[in-house]
Amino acid sequence: MNFYAIRAIYLFEMARTGRTLLQSVVSPVISTCLYFVVFGGAIGSRITAIDGVTYGAFIVPGLIMLSLLMQSITNASFGIYFPKFTGTIYELLSAPVSYVEIVLGYVGASATKSLILSFIILATAGLFVPLQIAHPLWMLLFLVLTAVTFSLFGFIIGLWADGFEKLQIIPLLIITPLAFLGGTFYSIEMLPPVWQTVTLFNPLVYLISGFRWSFYESSDVGVGVSLAMATLFLATCLVVVWWIFRTGYRLKT
């Protein structure tokens, strides 16, 4: 293992966040605050409690997940796309580093960043609604699993993208709708039966549901199922990354 290389990549990526602190941290925090003002305060006060949880509190896990997903994807996809774009990738390709080390560096940094951000949002949420976390370890497990999985996913997007539009299109066209329709703002029991079934094909339902369970012990699907699905996504992303590197896809000509 080339630990110096993993460290170098990791610190390089973390320093990049440091430079763009405003976009990386401040803007997600502000948008979360806005969600709370609008949905938690203004609208939420007129919505009845779901499973005994006030609406403001109910949306906290979903909002954290939403930011976590978006940030993981953005961090990791930009992290690897940028060197491809500027050409500095030559150095990475000519260095004595294995693919595992490259992934550890980039995905590790991306996951770290989005985890830190999740905690900041959690703390921000605590200012608006009383928080209770029934199973902190489960919560942590879901956070880490999701951060790593979607950082890997972002990494894949970054490798695949050959333009800035492509970089933004997947989070925008796929992740945002799936996250909104995945039970961030409602319990899927509130949907008509047909849509409840359709929703079960939305992978994010399982992540949000499991994560919410770790807070309030109420969930749309069993926590075991959520965990299994989260692990499955992680495995899928790992396989795809492994295949990409094996074939040199879009990295080497």
Add this chain to the structure above:
Amino acid sequence: MQSIIAVSELSKVYASGFQALKSIDLDIRPGEIFALLGPNGAGKTTLISIICGIVNASTGGVTVAGHDIRRDYRVTRAMIGLVPQELTTDAFESVWNTVSFSRGLFGKPANPRYIEKVLKTLSLWDKKDDRIMTLSGGMKRRVLIAKALSHEPRILFLDEPTAGVDVELRQAMWEVVRSLRDSGVTIILTTHYIEEAEDMADRIGVINNGELILVEDKNELMRKLGRKQLTLQLHDPLDTIPDKLSAYGLELAAGGVELIYTYDTQGEPTGITALLGELQQAGIRFKDLNTTQRSLQEIFVSLVKKPA
């Protein structure tokens, strides 16, 4: 002498179907400066990129110090430093950070004193805290060299290191290259300034259309392919070359006051003695004479112009 880099039957066909390298065989000797010449698109960068691990070979193989570049990539890549042709640098990083980053990437523990030495040698020390985007092109080029040297490589590839670098800086750069060579580093460079190859290189390779058409010791090359010209400054200008001298293929220049004789240094005899004798007989007097060797530039042009 065992070669430090051995390229054998190396070919590259790009995804577009374009064959950039055609069965290249090349041995680089430890400690030499090897200059790779060739017109635009000849395949120089492709060859370097394959050896460094940036481009996959289609067929054939490369070993570095006896290690296969694919199987033992950790060993071979750790030995190599690369200065790419394009000025590709980070923008927002400081000089110091980007050079330290390279060292870490190549698996070496931090060594601020060594980095300091490298930056000082390349006259970058006073820029160490500046962001790379604020540097001039020539400075960025030196940052790339510093990055390539950051992990103390045994082999250094310089892909057109002097493109866009002013004369003074170019001299300084070659000083660095010479001192690296003196410390035992093997250097492979490409350049379009042929005088540079003539000045710097121990051996020269010429690549054209993906084929290595020549690899020679520089001095040997200049001797073998070199032609010399004898220029005679005449006392009285000539209108025409006397018929008696037509066998020598002489040319008149400078309004008839210069007589030029081109001969092959390999030729035995060169014909100089005979020519001078006949000139005397013809009553043509000269006040001065000098000889010039054909430059590598001309040798090169004549090589790559040859129809394939």
